[in-house]
Amino acid sequence: MKNNSYEYDVALSFAGENRAYVEEVANSLRIKGIKVFYDLFEEANLWGKNLYEHLSEIYQSKARYTVMFISGFYNQKLWTNHERVSMQARAFQESREYILPARFDDTEIPGILKTVGYIDLKDKTPEELATLIQKKVTKDQTFFRKKWSKLSTMVSAKPFIFSLKVSDEKGVNIKNANVVLVADNSTYLEGITDEKGLAHFIIRTRKVYTVLISHPEYPAVLFKEVNPKEDIAVTVEKNNSSGSAIINKSGQIPAISGKLEPLLKQTKGFELYADNIAIEGGKQQPYEFELNKSISLEDNGGNVIHLTFRFFQGRIALVDYSKHKPL
Template identity: 75%
Template sequence: MMKEKRYEYDVALSFAGENRAYVEKVADSLQDKGINVFYDLFEEANLWGKNLYDYLSEIYQSKARYTVLFISSFYNKKLWTNHERVSMQARAFQESSEYILPARFDDTEIPGILKTIGYISLKNRTPEELAILIENKLKKDQTLFKNGWSKLSTMMNAKPFIFTIKIVNENNELVKHAKVVLIANNSTYLEGFSDEDGLAHFVIRTRKLYTVLIAHERYPAVIFKKMNPKEDIEVNIEKTNDAGSVIINTSGQIPGLSGKIEPVLKPGNRFSLLADNIAIEGGVDQPYDFELNKSISLEDNGGNIIHLTMRFFQGRIALIDFHKLK
């Protein structure tokens, strides 16, 4: 029986910064497909403080099953991309196997990459189409190693693990009863609250990037995008007078305000707000169209007034800052 070597990443992406806009869409698409991809912005916390020369050498030489090399005129001029290329070529030489997968933006010649090596042209090819090709390449490996251990085949049913977020304030005091939501690109989510030790625990069963939302009625909203829950994190939040935040799922209440509100996603990625027994902007017609990060005035039937600012809205999950008027 042929056994497969275990890799930390299914694929690593090597590219010049000038091509980031395209490559990031490829990385996002691969992540959505459950493929474990090394893309630098997904690894910011992990890269922080490391000796990048040694660490990237290890990534591109031994920790990924494949490397997609995005060839362009920019790639050939960069110090770091050439360092990555030398590392991956050392691996390819040792194994005498197809490890480097060239994807060409143009016809630039890259040292050590023979013209006879099969490549994918990116002319008229969308990032999603390239991601599908990479996925198919990995599925082919599944077939080769179907009697052994296959990382991709277990990707969506990986062994669950606990991810913990610790929340403290500016005085390093524990923040209790903060609501925390992890929301994935496909709008599925996990939610919980910080306990007496300021800790919010989550059972992670799928390998995804999450946007982290944190809210508390006495603290402003906190948001982290594209967070990889590989290591526990500590979050510091600062108190602001008469301000707080709340996370609403479908509909809910703002502390100190009677009635309910319901944010709604409209066609064309536009946002509207419905409010029950609450006047919006002095009593304008509803639903009321709003923009992210723009303040809205709300007043309930008791004359209580707050200014509300929508910080994030995806699926039916809304992260909201509010400021009470005395």
């Protein structure tokens, strides 16, 4: 953000099912002289535009604040999730509050902590909320005009959004796949695919990543040296006998009880601790393992799986597992 002026004082992000309430707020704000982005006020301007790009720009750079109207409906919409990712990219960039949550209910929204202050709409009329927004905008405008020039010199390059889509060989979107981007310095970003098979990441530093993808019903996927400047689509072929998982420091595998903790050896190689799990029939722990070489695990219920580490860097591991020993 290089300029200290905004096209809008506030942008409103909401689900269509909550439009009646939000429209009253928008109309009240306009009467109060607040520059507000509300889609129905912008019909002529939005006509013919690439809405994906245009709305991303509005929620990321053209409004001083965004009011997020949180509800169960909001969490289910593709467009509101796109708006949310754009807002959070902006919020990461600035050392101040930018997203102003207003709750119709207690729905959890990714990236919105429960400790963030919010307005409970059960106790607020649209007019009362509009008055609160007006106070927020007018109170902070003078302060940020004075401070913005110093703040802008502290802000890093503008974040951008990287999206990855996961589907199977039949074109069916894969929901709840775990996706992790691991940089060369072992820092990482985590995401989960939504009902559209999409995982979104806010990229703040330009690095090349290793992309890890796992799902209990699909084999592990690994891509190296991925440049996040362009979105990518990944096709995964299903294998009925195997699944995959990503272990961050320590974790569990769905097919077996107990906890696994892989570690880098102080010298060279890898070793594994397994809590309440026998490794290779009861070998001494920590057990030394190799990438792409299967090991057997058995829990206290007699369940046996064959585990193969496909990737391990820092504290992030990508594994395949199956009840059948790989050929």
